[in-house]
Amino acid sequence: MKKVMFGMIAGSALLLAACGGAEEAATPEAEAPAATETAEAPVVDAEIVAIIEARQDNLKEMGASMRAISESMRSGSPDAMLISEKADIIAGHAATMGDWFPAGSGPEAGVETEALPTIWENPEGFDEAVSNFQTAAVAFQTAAASGDMTATGGALRTLGGTCGACHDDFRVDDD
Numbered sequence: 001m002k003k004v005m006f007g008m009i010a011g012s013a014l015l016l017a018a019c020g021g022a023e024e025a026a027t028p029e030a031e032a033p034a035a036t037e038t039a040e041a042p043v044v045d046a047e048i049v050a051i052i053e054a055r056q057d058n059l060k061e062m063g064a065s066m067r068a069i070s071e072s073m074r075s076g077s078p079d080a081m082l083i084s085e086k087a088d089i090i091a092g093h094a095a096t097m098g099d100w101f102p103a104g105s106g107p108e109a110g111v112e113t114e115a116l117p118t119i120w121e122n123p124e125g126f127d128e129a130v131s132n133f134q135t136a137a138v139a140f141q142t143a144a145a146s147g148d149m150t151a152t153g154g155a156l157r158t159l160g161g162t163c164g165a166c167h168d169d170f171r172v173d174d175d
């Protein structure tokens, strides 16, 4: 009975998270003491939590890099040095992304994450999305380093497409 109730609490937290309620999603932790009495509460694995938080930090840095690049490209006088530096950051993250989603680091980890279970249900599809992103990130890095802004703009559109393609299939749709 208590187990069922905890399931409902966790379920409503997921709904809130899906609606973009980042703050509300923290609430289940506050309610956790009642659930722990049953000894049925999910064990929050510190190592998994660290992995999830590290990947989210990396993804935030990629988002900030893409924003800075887009703003510079649109400014009328693109800063080739800045764009190339941000391209290096994105390519660096792309190279390791394949290690960011170990089994157990999905919604079942008990911490807030926008990673969808489809990542682990469709590993070939996810690997392909990572691989497409890696290829585009290297191509963009090369174009940005050349200082050719026409080539850089084209490679940026391709790169952005690979971010969106993965988010469509493997990330909670909250934007």
Ligand code: HEC
Pocket (backbone or CB within 6 Å): 052, 055, 056, 057, 059, 060, 062, 063, 064, 066, 090, 112, 113, 114, 115, 116, 126, 129, 130, 133, 159, 160, 162, 163, 164, 166, 167, 170, 171, 172
């Ligand atoms: C192969 C899949 C994949 C690719 C490629 C990808 N992402 Fe994501 N992204 C995800 C997933 C999954 C999450 C949710 C991660 C989580 O919450 O644990 C995410 C989350 C994010 C977030 C939110 C991070 C946070 O916690 O606030 C940002 C920002 C982001 N991605 C930007 C980008 C940008 C920019 C690119 C391309 C340059 C990109 N992503 C490419 C899968 C991908």
